[in-house]
Amino acid sequence: MCLSINIRGFFMPQQGRVQAERLNPMQQMVKVSQSQKLLSWRQPGQAKQSWWRKHQLELIALPAGVLILIGLWALVTLIGNYPVFILPGPLLVFDKLIEIVADGTLWFHTQATLTEIMGGLALGLSTATILGYILAKSPILERLAGPYIVASQSIPAVAIAPLLVIWFGSGKLSKVLICALIVFFPVLINTIVGIRSVDPGLKTLMRSLRANRWQMFIWLEVPAAMPVLLGGLKIGGTLSVIGAVVGEFVGADHGLGYLINLSKGLFNTPLLFAALITLSLISLTLYLIVTGLERWLLAWRR
Numbered sequence: 609m610c611l612s613i614n615i616r617g618f619f620m621p622q623q624g625r626v627q628a629e630r631l632n633p634m635q636q637m638v639k640v641s642q643s644q645k646l647l648s649w650r651q652p653g654q655a656k657q658s659w660w661r662k663h664q665l666e667l668i669a670l671p672a673g674v675l676i677l678i679g680l681w682a683l684v685t686l687i688g689n690y691p692v693f694i695l696p697g698p699l700l701v702f703d704k705l706i707e708i709v710a711d712g713t714l715w716f717h718t719q720a721t722l723t724e725i726m727g728g729l730a731l732g733l734s735t736a737t738i739l740g741y742i743l744a745k746s747p748i749l750e751r752l753a754g755p756y757i758v759a760s761q762s763i764p765a766v767a768i769a770p771l772l773v774i775w776f777g778s779g780k781l782s783k784v785l786i787c788a789l790i791v792f793f794p795v796l797i798n799t800i801v802g803i804r805s806v807d808p809g810l811k812t813l814m815r816s817l818r819a820n821r822w823q824m825f826i827w828l829e830v831p832a833a834m835p836v837l838l839g840g841l842k843i844g845g846t847l848s849v850i851g852a853v854v855g856e857f858v859g860a861d862h863g864l865g866y867l868i869n870l871s872k873g874l875f876n877t878p879l880l881f882a883a884l885i886t887l888s889l890i891s892l893t894l895y896l897i898v899t900g901l902e903r904w905l906l907a908w909r910r
Contacts, residue, residue, distance in 0.1 A: 693875045704878035705885065713867075718886060720863040724780055724852040725890070728787020733844060736792045737837070740799025750800070761793045765851060769858040778859040787851035791844040798840025802833030838902045845894035849887055 678698050685697040692700060708714040743750040769786050776782040806829055814824050856865025864883050871879035 693877050696878045700878045701881040705882040717864050717867045721852050724783040725848045727784035729848045732788035732791030736795035737799050740796045744800045744803035765790050773859040783855035786855040787848045790847045790851035794843045795840040798836050802836030806832040842898045846891050849891045
């Protein structure tokens, strides 16, 4: 009897704790989260090493790819012995790039193109996001407006650009509108897909918690659609560079597109390559900015 009492007295507190934990799921969640934090905690040196291991392929691949491309370019020009106006070597292009940077020519044309790109991105992204959200919430309106939107995108931007230059002149406004038109469609489609990809079960849960439309938008729809929206922003950022160049081809007296046209007429191929390299760097910079923004905004998903 005494033995049984001791055994029960020994085990009852543990049973009581088990029952208490079963009756308090919130405490279980807190304990689990605390244990996860303890398991995921690292020393600063370990965190740096893990970051390097995770991104070392990206950090090595890009410079290595550029060096390989430049090496192949130099090899082709050396073996082929092409004239300078056909295919200049990397050193000639680099010298020309240094020259137009030193005399301010490159910055004069680059800032004009950057202004058009930023204006076109702002106009195209805002318009496409607002309209995409409206169409995503109203399938009837999408069925009515969808054919007209698709038909407008079937016309090449090169064909619309002269008309916009006639209507709005050869200033920055026509170039901004061309950029916005090119950016508009992919961002619109991504917005519709992103908003409609929200889990219906989560919507039901938010309604059961008496969330209003604004709270549903801020706390559910925007976070759920963010990966798709940022994918559209990546596409739109690179396409905006194309839009600016197309507009400058049609009618402009400054900008990198104008510089390409000028160098083509003068058979100054090193200058043409320098302008193309600058455009590539702008596109790459926009892509990396959006990628960094994506990692920052979507850190909660990892």
